[in-house]
Amino acid sequence: MNTDAAIHHDDAHHDDVPKGFVHRWLFATNHKDIGTMYLVLALVMFFIGGAMAMVIRAELFKPGLQLVQPYFFNELTTLHGLIMIFGAIMPAFVGLANWQIPLMVGAPDMALPRMNNLSFWILPFAFLLILSTLFMPGGAVAGGWVMYPPLILQTGESLAFTIFAIHLMGISSIMGAINIIATILNLRAPGMDLLKMPLFVWTWLITAFLLIAIMPVLAGAVTMLLTDRYFGTNFFNAAGGGDVLLYEHIFWFFGHPEVYVMILPAFGVISEVIPTFARKPIFGYKPMVYATASIAFLSFIVWAHHMFTTGLPVGAQLFFMYATMLISVPTGVKVFNWVATMWKGSMTFETPMLFAVAFVILFTIGGFSGLMLGLVPADYQYHNSYFVVAHFHYVLVSGAAFGIMTGVYYWLPKWSGHMYSERWGKIHFWLSAISVNVLFFPQHFLGLAGMPRRIPDYNVAFADWNMVSSIGGFVFGASQLIFVGNIIYTVYFARDKAPARVWEGARGLEWEVPSPAPHHTFSTPPTILPGMLAHGDITH
């Protein structure tokens, strides 16, 4: 063990890349390699979850049951949610963190490289496990990604496998979060004070604390499901003195901060990209940090707004309504700051900027419907309808996923050393930005007209908007093939070399190293010179 560590330590001072697939990838401890693996896994999961969404939209293309039986439809909606949240969005952000945080704070690697390897390599097995449940007798879990008892306890034997997979994902997330916190707090280059850090690093620091706080709560909730199902406990069984609502409380105590886990790092990406392409420093750096921290704090005291229709006492409903409404204040500050950053800038609209602008516009639409949902009496009409589906897809697809795409286009030249195709990037953007609205905007109408979520078939009054939505869905799904094509082109086929400072207006340590970033960077801490950092002379 000791010699192993010594050899590895020695390796780190050379710039040679480990030879052979097993050494390079299976035994990977390099933050860039692990970041790449996270991003590739996320992309694969994005397409698996996306394929499920395509089947769902195809079944909903017109009324009547055409393609899949209702139970299988429920398996698809459930797995689509779990795969997209835990398999696509979260690993993609961890991948961005792995690549960028050491580069941005001037660290040679993540603080705990071996744990980094473990936290990645757990994930493929977790997802193989959860996908394998589709082929088990009785089928996969079909109670929605929230897995409410008693319904979820009616699942076949796949329940135990799913719960184990969720435990694995949770362990992976906690280890990833510990690593990120340890890296940011310990490995910053001299002169990189906390309040000089890039906002992407700040948002991830706060996100990592959220993850450590909430993943054990989810693990506890699903473990109680496991013991209720297999060991005769009655946590959630009313007939045995248990309480069905207890599960909802525990789940959403995890679930609400979880939605901020998926959006705060996207806020960070957007806060990097808009100043770069506006050629102007971010407006209100400190308010951005404080707003992120307030959102994170508030996210712990709003969980019951997912449960307004369960019959909570009026006082509790009022408290959670006020707390929920309060979140729109720091969120609003962030949006206003982005707009103010663009104000009197000198803007160009390369693909990352296009995605960032679309993020601000479309995430804000999700924010508006979120405000509407926060008002309890109105929520009594919106809850569990397609209005909710529209709301969270606006914040997760045109929010979180667009944030990830923004980051990928922004940093891909740094990772690969080549420019992506700007023309195809723009085609990808316009097709995605238009189709995502054709896909999700009509779902607001469907929900308001009374269409519940998670149904495979519906009354003919809902037929027209569903058809529109499905067409948007197919176009959106197909457009993502352009994204993959562009990435493959950039990494393997593009000829033109990207400069170290890929974007004219980019500031920060990651732009001080060559493109592609060498296998080992900042083996000795960089000397930070005036003007090198985006927020080097913060007085605001």
Added chain:
Amino acid sequence: MTQPATRSANRSGAHCLPRTLLALAGALSSAAALANPEHPTQWQLNLTRGVSPLSHDVWDLHMAVFYVCIGIGVVVYGAMVYAMFKFRKSKGAEAAQFTHNTKAEVIWTILPVLILIGLAWPATRILVYENNTSNSVLTVKVTGVQWKWFYEYIDYKGQPVNNVSIISMLATDSNDARQMDSGISPWSIKSKHGVDDYLLNVDHPLVLPTHTKIQFLITAADVIHGFWVPALGWQADAIPGQIHDAWGQLDKPGTYRGQCAQLCGQDHAYMPIVIKAVPRAEFQQWLVTQENKSRMQDVSRTAQVVAAPGAAPQG
């Protein structure tokens, strides 16, 4: 493909383009027009205003917050669009270097708080009103079961109701049509008044009096269900082991349709809720008839047992 299935494909194809465009234009031009409270309509854009004093309040709140969002959207998006056209590098814009503006920041922190207070005020009032089930005239217990609704009339005008209950399941024509490869077009399923009631019709509707404050006691027997009739202005989760009370009032006779809102297993899409609201006198008559019927059943059941002791189970 079977003959009727082809017909259904034609049907949906034919209704598609020209009619669709017309309908869309109609729907958009009358976007402010009120939705039908009884059932959803094609190209419907907005929430129904419902037929209950409560649902009217909820609708007003919904529209208020909607207009607030529109207002904020116009300001924020307007500023963004202006900036994107005005401050382009290609137009020779020079980047300013300012990073804060205290006045603007104070305004955009305080102003949203004031707007939120303006929204929270009516929301609180409506919520308190909504949760006050006192002085109700009729009490109905609603139990969600996989995959049907069970309604029991508990009391009416202060008098206990004698054993009147309804088991309400998806109507047979919808149930036949919903099967995969049934060959029956969903568009062919209509009520006798010509309403498209595919998946929104039941064998026995819940009969309720109009102009009456009705208390609903909502629970479930197996898994969580969701009782949602948009015309009433709310939905309530039906949770095993808990009783969720809510009130509603139907100020217009009619047939009001809703659905189970909470995923409850494979046939979640197939347990609609239909409320038939009738004038009070008619309801009174209906209730008496039902009570007599159930009394008769009790009598005949007792009579059977007495008359045929041999039919009793033998040890």
